[in-house]
Amino acid sequence: MAKGKRIHLLDEIRGVAIICMVFFHAFYTMTYLFDMALGRTLLNFFAPASPWFAGLFVLISGISCRLSRSNAKRGAKLLAIALALTLVTWALETYAGFAGLTIRFGILHLLAVCMLLYALIGRGTDRLPFLLALPLWTALFLVTRPLSDGYLWLFGYRAALPEAVVNCPWLFPIGIVAPGFASADYYPLLPWMCLFFLGANLGKWFAEGKLPAFFYNQHIRPVAFCGRNTLWIYLAHQPVIYGILWVVTQIVK
Numbered sequence: 001m002a003k004g005k006r007i008h009l010l011d012e013i014r015g016v017a018i019i020c021m022v023f024f025h026a027f028y029t030m031t032y033l034f035d036m037a038l039g040r041t042l043l044n045f046f047a048p049a050s051p052w053f054a055g056l057f058v059l060i061s062g063i064s065c066r067l068s069r070s071n072a073k074r075g076a077k078l079l080a081i082a083l084a085l086t087l088v089t090w091a092l093e094t095y096a097g098f099a100g101l102t103i104r105f106g107i108l109h110l111l112a113v114c115m116l117l118y119a120l121i122g123r124g125t126d127r128l129p130f131l132l133a134l135p136l137w138t139a140l141f142l143v144t145r146p147l148s149d150g151y152l153w154l155f156g157y158r159a160a161l162p163e164a165v166v167n168c169p170w171l172f173p174i175g176i177v178a179p180g181f182a183s184a185d186y187y188p189l190l191p192w193m194c195l196f197f198l199g200a201n202l203g204k205w206f207a208e209g210k211l212p213a214f215f216y217n218q219h220i221r222p223v224a225f226c227g228r229n230t231l232w233i234y235l236a237h238q239p240v241i242y243g244i245l246w247v248v249t250q251i252v253k
Helices: 008-032 037-065 071-095 107-125 130-144 189-207 221-228 230-251
Strands: 151-153 158-160
Touching: 008 037, 008 221, 008 230, 037 107, 037 189, 071 107, 071 230, 107 189, 107 230, 130 151, 130 189, 221 230
Parallel strands: none
Antiparallel strands: 151 158
16 A cells, blocks of 8 residues: 555544543533433443543554654644643633633643654654564553552552652643642643554554555544544534533423
C-alpha cells in the first residue's frame, strides 16, 4: 500500500474508544449531576473498563502523530481548545453552580502537550528500536501509574513521594496532586504520555504504508466517522447528554 493512504482501521478503533468514553460520561452525569440510581449501577459496572479504552485512545493518538505533517501546529491548536475548555468549565462551576465541572488537565490537555513534546523530542525517541521501546515505556507507565496517589510503584515496592512535592499545587499536569485537587476529567502526563510515545514508536510501521490491506479497508462506516471526528464529539457530547437527561427528568417528574 502506498504511503499517505488513510488507515481506516485506526479511525474505527479510535471511534470505538470515543463511543465508550461518551457512554462512560453519560453514566457519570446520570450519577453525579442527576442522582440516578441506574446511572450509578452502570457507572460502577463500566468504571473498570474506562482506563483501557482511554489508554487505547492515547495509544492510537501516538500512532497518528507519525502520520501528521506538523505536530507542533496540531498540538498548539489543541492546547488552545483545551485551555478554552478549562475556562468554560470553570465559569460554569463558579457562576452557574455546576459543582466539580472544571477540567484542569483532561485528555485534550494531555494529547496537546504530548504532540508538542513529540515535535520537540520525537526524533530522539524514534531512534529507539521497538523491542527496546516496548518494555521501556511499559515499565515507565507501571512505575508512574500511582503517582497521583503519592508514590511510585517500583515492582512490588512503594516509594512514597516527599511531602513537600505532594503538597505542591502546581504539579498536577505531570500527575502529582495536592490535597483538595479536583478535575472533572484528569489525564496527567504521567503515566499516560508513556502510551502516547509507545504509540509513536509503533507508528513507524504505519507511516511506511506497508500494512495489510485489512488496515486500509473501511469496515463500519459510522464508527469510522466517529473516529475521524473525535474532537468535535468530545466537545459536544457532554452538553448533549446533559440536555437529554434534563428533558427526561422533566418528563418523568
